[in-house]
Amino acid sequence: MEKSKYIWFDGNFVDWDSAQVNVMTHTLHYGTGVFEGIRARNTDQGVSIFRLDDHVDRLYASADSYHLKIPFEKNEIIEAIKEVVKINELDSAYIRPLIFFGEGEMGLLPNNVPVRVSIAAWYWGAYLGDDAVNRGVNVCISKWRRISPTSFIPLAKGVGGYMNSTLAKIDAVENGYDDAIMLGDDGTVAEGSGQNIFIVKEGNIYTPPNTTGALNGITRRTVIEISKNNNIPIDEKNLTVDDLKTADEVFFTGTATGVIGVVSIDGGNIADGQVGNVTSQIIDSYEDVVNAKDDNFKSYITLI
Numbered sequence: 001m002e003k004s005k006y007i008w009f010d011g012n013f014v015d016w017d018s019a020q021v022n023v024m025t026h027t028l029h030y031g032t033g034v035f036e037g038i039r040a041r042n043t044d045q046g047v048s049i050f051r052l053d054d055h056v057d058r059l060y061a062s063a064d065s066y067h068l069k070i071p072f073e074k075n076e077i078i079e080a081i082k083e084v085v086k087i088n089e090l091d092s093a094y095i096r097p098l099i100f101f102g103e104g105e106m107g108l109l110p111n112n113v114p115v116r117v118s119i120a121a122w123y124w125g126a127y128l129g130d131d132a133v134n135r136g137v138n139v140c141i142s143k144w145r146r147i148s149p150t151s152f153i154p155l156a157k158g159v160g161g162y163m164n165s166t167l168a169k170i171d172a173v174e175n176g177y178d179d180a181i182m183l184g185d186d187g188t189v190a191e192g193s194g195q196n197i198f199i200v201k202e203g204n205i206y207t208p209p210n211t212t213g214a215l216n217g218i219t220r221r222t223v224i225e226i227s228k229n230n231n232i233p234i235d236e237k238n239l240t241v242d243d244l245k246t247a248d249e250v251f252f253t254g255t256a257t258g259v260i261g262v263v264s265i266d267g268g269n270i271a272d273g274q275v276g277n278v279t280s281q282i283i284d285s286y287e288d289v290v291n292a293k294d295d296n297f298k299s300y301i302t303l304i
């Protein structure tokens with residue numbers, strides 16, 4: 001990780017190495033936190049944060065779902081996110097706001113426990129590697145099912161829930177894959193370990209609905225809009241593993257990942273094992289959108 005100089009912590013900037021917590025921090029014991037992943041990019045118009053309001057809205061929604069009352073107003077968090085990029089003089093950044101229960105009473109009921117907020121920003125390149133966008137990624141169907149909506153709140157980015165994603169990711173990498181696809185409760189496809197998933201079949205794009213346990217990804221939402229703008233039919237639909245393996249194209253989406261072709265599953269190629277044409281078209285459009293080159297999406301750009 002490329003450390004930056006400062007982290008915003010409970011309202012103030014502190015040196016990166018001073019942004020520390022006590023081992024009795026509630027969230028360290030019980031996973032009781034929520035977070036966001038946001039990107040800033042160096043565009044022709046200046047440094048831009050993509051869909052900042054939407055990310056902050058999801059952060060508040062996640063916090064609400066898990067009973068964390070954020071002790072700052074939304075506009076204060078928005079300003080802090082912009083400031084953390086500026087003060088660290090980053091022109092390209094991954095931004096990680098984290099809301100967590102600090103040190104107070106121990107026990108599952110987080111009474112008399114302060115809610116703490118940190119926002120870090122640092123340079124983080126392509127999550128699945130620099131060449132993934134050209135060569136695509138090789139993935140497996142995970143033996144781990146995506147957290148169930150009957151046990152967790154998959155629509156929220158909850159810290160504890162990510163133990164599930166970590167299990168899937170470690171297992172995939174140990175078996176020689178780049179990443180994993182996780183199935184939901186009913187055995188249909190949910191998403192990747194940290195990405196949403198789409199298939200292309202006979203010119204149509206499909207993605208599983210959020211009822212499968214898939215996160216309501218902001219890149220997912222952007223890709224749905226891009227497809228509609230590009231007149232590519234797109235629909236939400238439950239997908240089987242067979243639908244994936246017999247698709248013309250498969251791709252992942254996510255803030256850290258971007259849009260990346262999935263070229264093989266469980267060792268079997270998807271079509272000819274290359275990143276497909278529709279995926280390439282979506283990648284190009286997505287790059288234009290996030291780099292402030294598409295006026296149709298300029299409301300998603302926050303210049304700082």
Ligand SMILES: Cc1ncc(COP(=O)(O)O)c(C=O)c1O
Nearest residue numbers: 194195196215217218219254255
């Ligand atoms: C489990 C999971 N699914 C999907 C995504 C993609 O969501 P987004 O596009 O909002 O980054 C992420 C990344 O945040 C994730 O962690």
